Structure formats: structure tokens, C-alpha cells
Amino acid sequence: MNEIAPGLWMGGHYWTPPGGDLEPVVVGYEFDVVVSLFTLPGHGPAPHVEHVVRAVPDDVLSAAQLRAVQDAVALTAEAVRRGRRTLVRCRSGYNRSGLAVAGALTLLGHDTGRAIGLIRERRSPWALNNPVFVEYLNTGLDVALLLSGLDGSAP
Template sequence: MYPQLFSMIAPNLFQGGTDDLDVIHLPVTNNRKRTDLPFDSIVTMYAWARPADWNVQEFRYGVPDASITDIDLTRLREAVEFAYSRWKSGDRVLIRCQAGLNRSGLVTALLLIKDGHSPESAISMIRSGRGDDALFNTSFTDWLIAEAQTFLNTSPSQKAA
């Protein structure tokens, strides 16, 4: 059973999924503005999700819910930097994927770690807010615990050196 569409993890920071019918390959029955998602900025990690609504700034990077090695870490960093800067500027930020559990959890955890939480604390906060099934992908959680702080403290130019 999927959790609710989105959950607050920290003030102005939400993690969620995509409604089953809110995907690009299904026809839209109308083109009225959606007003049910109260967000200023959204990071979408699910390639088939419909774009964010009007007047919502969106960063899209669709990745598989598989191994961390399947993700371009430079682009992941860009998603994290976008979300973190919007969150810290006062935006209500949603990090979403398909079910709202793993890919969105990866980005949300990185935001919390960047904000000073330990990886374990970030994972615990996400599971408290989103449910025990959040971040069940052990490739993601193992990487968060072992590598996230180094990843966040290494600039792209330092990695290339």
C-alpha cells in the first residue's frame, strides 16, 4: 500500500510520489490549472510524471529505482543544489518520484544531510514522516551512510582533480 501522495519531512520540505493517472502517457481530461499541490518548487525524479503546474519551478531528473551506480552523481548533485537553495530561500519544496519512497528519499536525505543531520538521522526523519517503507532500497541507504557526507563536501572540480 502506497502512503499518501506527499508527506512533510521538515518545515517546507515534503517528499512524495506521483498519482497513478498523473503521468505523461495518459491523456489529460482537461487543461485547467491544478491547485491541489501547494508547492513553489518541485524536484521530479520519475521520468513519466507530468510536469509541475503553472508557476511552480521544477527540476527534472528521471532515474531508475535501482543501484546508486545507475545515477549520474553530477546531475544528482544539481538536483540537490536546486532543491536546497529553493528550500533555504523559503519555498515549499516537494521532492517526488513514482511511489515517493526511494528516489525522492535519496534526494530528501541528501538535503537533510547537507542541512547538518547525520545520514542515519536523515533516514530516520524520512521514515518517521513518510513511513517505514521509505528508503527501502539498500543501495541508496548504504551509499547515504557511507558516502553522502563526502559527496556533499566535495565540489565537482575537486572530484575531477
């Protein structure tokens, strides 16, 4: 897990230590709020820690999935504004969590390019390697949601 901005952390359910094998990451009481865009039993957080789950794939998102991301973004930004130590996570902590963290950073006053840069600098240069997610951010999540409704489904 890496702190991207004061009080805003990004991570995954798994990590690989240098020279090691894939290991689970179990969250306990380290955070006030955990926002999971992917979740598995046994990975925490501890009881009584606020846990928000908005499961979405690491793929092109439907209108409903984009709304779930927008909800995660708004919840994350509000938690950080309120001084709550917040973790946003997905499976490996690169794409889905990066989308939500970048969105939250824009609500907190960063421009999109700076938000992506912070994530790649503080989490990993490989973060946000899903070009569709970067396009969602560059387009704006609101516009991406409107455009997703053009396929014939309601936004």
C-alpha cells in the same frame, strides 16, 4: 505527500488510499519548486511552478546518475534555505525521492541517520527500502560518486 522538515515535502506520482486502488497524484500550485527524479506527463506541476527533472532509476546508479542526484540534492537544500515550499518526488515517493531528501537534509545540518529516520517517520517506514541508496547515504554521495568511477568509466 508528506512534510519531512519545514518546507520540504516528499511524495510520488501515485498513491493508494486505504482500501483503494492506485491513483495518480497531480501537483498544481501547492509548491514553489518541484524536484522530480521520475516524471510522467499530466502529473504537474502547474505552469510557472519551477520544475527540475533529474530522472534516475531506482537501482544502482552510474556516475552520471549520481551527479544528477547530487544536483537535485543541492537544488533542494538551497530552495528550502530560501524559504521556498519544495516537493521532491519519484514514482511512489519512497526511494529516489528519499535519497534526494536525505541528502538535502544532511546539507541542512542533519546527520545521515537522523535524515533517514525523519523520512521513515514522516513519510513511511518503507521509505528508503533500497539498500543501495541507504549505502550511498551512509558512504556519502561524494564518495559514492568517486567509487562509481572505479569501474572504468570517468566520474
